Amino acid sequence: MALLTLEDAKAQLNTKSDVDDTELQAYIDSVTAVIEEFVGPVEPREVTEQHDAGHGRRVLVLRTMPVLSLTSVTPLLVGGVSYPVDGLVLDEESGEVRRRNGGSFRGLLQVVEQAGRLSVPSTINLAARMLVQHLWRTQRPSRGGGLAGGGDDYSVASPIPGFGYAVPNRVLELLQPYRLPPGVA
Known part of the structure; x- marks a missing residue:
């Protein structure tokens, strides 16, 4: 496309x-x-962003919009927590990412997403x-x-x-x- x-x-x-x-x-x-x-x-493309969730943040707001899907949310530091995509909820309109269980994100994170339009x-x-x-x-x-x-x-x-x-x-x-x-x- x-x-x-x-x-x-x-x-x-x-x-x-x-x-x-x-x-x-x-x-x-x-x-x-x-x-x-x-x-x-x-045009759809893979985008990688870094987010600092510090000691706890309930929402990550992606900076590249529009968002089609999440690929991964992984820690940038050794010993950090990964967040499986199936445990996350993406609001494609606002770019907000939340944990399904209502928990917080923690630490310095790398978010990989598919951005663009179909x-x-x-x-x-x-x-x-x-x-x-x-x-x-x-x-x-x-x-x-x-x-x-x-x-x-x-x-x-x-x-x-x-x-x-x-x-x-x-x-x-x-x-x-x-x-x-x-x-x-």
Whole structure:
């Protein structure tokens, strides 16, 4: 499963030519990180996190969302306690992990999870298509002879920290229903 295929991007750009395929693929590859900054992992992947449960914590809150499943919760220090996954409850929406028996987690833990989505929502795919189109336009002059500028769906009202003017308003609006809560990366 891919966030965006070469065929998707070419359809968005209304091109059938394969002359620019290599360059276009570089654009496609680059937008995944941008989209995932706003919505979390799209393509399923294994993620490893460290959590310090100290002397007792009833809930671990995973930092990578969305979460598909837990693989393991093991101690990082010799003599620590492992927590079998079948004894844990994962709230996939919030990323909260609790012990089934109501007990606490203890110590420095390594949590391995599967994060991402089972399928790419069509709205996220469309946002990725539009982002490729926006970035592609910055180096391809419009038929009028200049770069397409503000006032259209690709305008950017203000720079976004870490991205400048690379992400247009229309893309942000499409991603809004899938945005990560503040503080989740």
